[in-house]
Amino acid sequence: MFCLSWSLFLSCYSQLQTSQSQVLLQLKKHLEYPKQLETWYDRKTDFCSSPSANLNISCEFNSVTELKIMGDKPATKVSDDFAGFPLPNRTLSETFSMDSFVTTLSRLSSLKVLSLVSFGNLGSSP
Numbered sequence: 441m442f443c444l445s446w447s448l449f450l451s452c453y454s455q456l457q458t459s460q461s462q463v464l465l466q467l468k469k470h471l472e473y474p475k476q477l478e479t480w481y482d483r484k485t486d487f488c489s490s491p492s493a494n495l496n497i498s499c500e501f502n503s504v505t506e507l508k509i510m511g512d513k514p515a516t517k518v519s520d521d522f523a524g525f526p527l528p529n530r531t532l533s534e535t536f537s538m539d540s541f542v543t544t545l546s547r548l549s550s551l552k553v554l555s556l557v558s559f560g561n562l563g564s565s566p
Contacts, residue, residue, distance in 0.1 A: 472536070487499070
């Protein structure tokens with residue numbers, strides 16, 4: 441009985457609200473479908489389990505509280521004559537919108553920790 445109660449608690453504890461799952465799937469799209477997020481299929485994905493070296497999501501009370509993703513785009517040195525254009529396989533594409541990304545990210549209202557490394561975004565994040 442104790443084991444059953446404990447497993448139900450863990451299952452309820454880590455299951456995300458549908459809106460939170462949808463936001464994570466939108467973030468995957470904004471980040472241009474990186475391979476680190478290929479296990480995110482649909483809103484029924486168990487986002488809160490199976491951390492890896494490149495991905496960790498912490499959840500509490502059905503909400504995302506921590507999101508850490510290590511991308512695979514190399515660090516890009518920006519020269520003085522850099523014009524801000526995307527570099528193939530080194531930066532996100534020209535269709536990437538930081539405003540749209542941050543707006544989507546802000547819908548994770550319980551998010552306390554965010555770490556996005558090596559995604560090739562040009563400039564700093566707000």
